[in-house]
Amino acid sequence: MPSDDLEAALDGVISRFNLGEYEITAYLAVLQHGELTASEIAERTDIPQPRVYDTVRSLGDVGLVELKESRPMKVIAIDPREAFGDIQESLDELVDDLSARYTAPAREPEAVSLVKSRPTILRYLEDIIDAAEYELLLSLTPALLDRFEDRLQRRRESGIATEILLSPAADAPDPDTFDYDAVATTVKGRRGITTPVVAVADGNYSMYATRESVRGAPDRYGVIFNRSELGFLVSGFLNTVLWTTAETIATADTGLPFPRRYGTIRRCVSDLEELDGVFYATIEGRNVVTGDDWVVEGQVGEVSFGTNREVATLVVETEDGPIDVGGQVAAYEDIEAYEIRVGRDAPPSV
Numbered sequence: 001m002p003s004d005d006l007e008a009a010l011d012g013v014i015s016r017f018n019l020g021e022y023e024i025t026a027y028l029a030v031l032q033h034g035e036l037t038a039s040e041i042a043e044r045t046d047i048p049q050p051r052v053y054d055t056v057r058s059l060g061d062v063g064l065v066e067l068k069e070s071r072p073m074k075v076i077a078i079d080p081r082e083a084f085g086d087i088q089e090s091l092d093e094l095v096d097d098l099s100a101r102y103t104a105p106a107r108e109p110e111a112v113s114l115v116k117s118r119p120t121i122l123r124y125l126e127d128i129i130d131a132a133e134y135e136l137l138l139s140l141t142p143a144l145l146d147r148f149e150d151r152l153q154r155r156r157e158s159g160i161a162t163e164i165l166l167s168p169a170a171d172a173p174d175p176d177t178f179d180y181d182a183v184a185t186t187v188k189g190r191r192g193i194t195t196p197v198v199a200v201a202d203g204n205y206s207m208y209a210t211r212e213s214v215r216g217a218p219d220r221y222g223v224i225f226n227r228s229e230l231g232f233l234v235s236g237f238l239n240t241v242l243w244t245t246a247e248t249i250a251t252a253d254t255g256l257p258f259p260r261r262y263g264t265i266r267r268c269v270s271d272l273e274e275l276d277g278v279f280y281a282t283i284e285g286r287n288v289v290t291g292d293d294w295v296v297e298g299q300v301g302e303v304s305f306g307t308n309r310e311v312a313t314l315v316v317e318t319e320d321g322p323i324d325v326g327g328q329v330a331a332y333e334d335i336e337a338y339e340i341r342v343g344r345d346a347p348p349s350v
Contacts, residue, residue: 022047022055030056030065030077037072113224118216121209124224125199126151132160132201134261137238139165139190139198141211142172145183152183161185161256163267165238165246167195172249180250188246197222198238203263203328203339206234232328239266239327259348262340265327269312272303272342280347281316283325285337294335296323297347314340 169189209222326333
């Protein structure tokens with residue numbers, strides 16, 4: 001399409017949808033009732049009576065309603081499939097032409113990004129879900145669970161260990177009718193609407209977003225930690241504050257083969273506490289005292305949780321003696337673990 005024609009088509013589509021607050025309110029009211037008078041529109045909406053006539057005439061001018069000039073004047077709904085049919089065809093053509101001109105920007109990954117657009121937040125949430133190689137921790141609303149159900153099911157089928165926290169718990173699907181096992185290994189519910197939306201892939205690619213930002217509120221935000229060491233803030237918050245104050249909705253035997261990989265010590269200890277037998281671990285991390293990179297290998301000794309499961313203990317028996325393993329920002333343990341690998345017969349190779 002030539003440039004002049006493309007600009008005209010774009011202007012036409014934008015103009016057609018350039019509806020103000022009153023026009024949108026009146027249009028939805030008429031759609032719901034099928035036919036209303038001007039007085040009835042004023043009674044059912046917050047549109048001032050003097051503005052109703054101008055408002056509905058604007059809707060009539062763009063073909064969204066039919067005006068019957070009677071006493072009183074009647075505003076009649078038009079089937080949206082008829083009203084928007086020509087626009088849909090024009091829009092399809094327009095999108096094809098615009099796509100032909102589109103050049104994808106080169107997006108360099110940033111360690112920390114602040115995002116405010118709802119579509120951008122949802123895009124990052126989708127990307128984190130897809131990026132997980134072995135572990136996915138999520139705090140979602142029931143609506144987001146519904147939105148990403150198919151994607152989560154594919155991740156589960158590919159062997160990703162997935163834990164989901166839903167809030168408000170009262171709105172979570174009934175486990176008798178919803179197949180939680182198909183989307184997660186463990187699902188918990190948390191009371192109320194104060195819980196943020198959080199996603200962590202493999203302990204290092206993470207997102208924190210207020211619920212308001214996910215709904216599209218302009219003054220709210222989300223923070224993305226892409227392979228940033230600051231991502232432990234999100235992971236730690238989800239594991240110690242949110243997860244420990246939620247109630248289990250559904251859980252299943254992971255059925256995952258060994259060796260297994262863990263990005264969080266809590267999930268590793270939780271698994272090992274429930275399994276019998278001898279286990280061996282390989283820990284990639286750094287020495288808490290010196291800060292040097294460190295790989296620890298040996299048989300798993302003690303595994304346990306402290307009060308309220310807020311402190312996880314993992315001890316690996318090495319040739320040089322027992323090594324206490326801590327999560328990110330560990331201080332009292334010997335090693336701050338970045339990634340934990342657990343096997344049945346020998347320490348897994350890195």
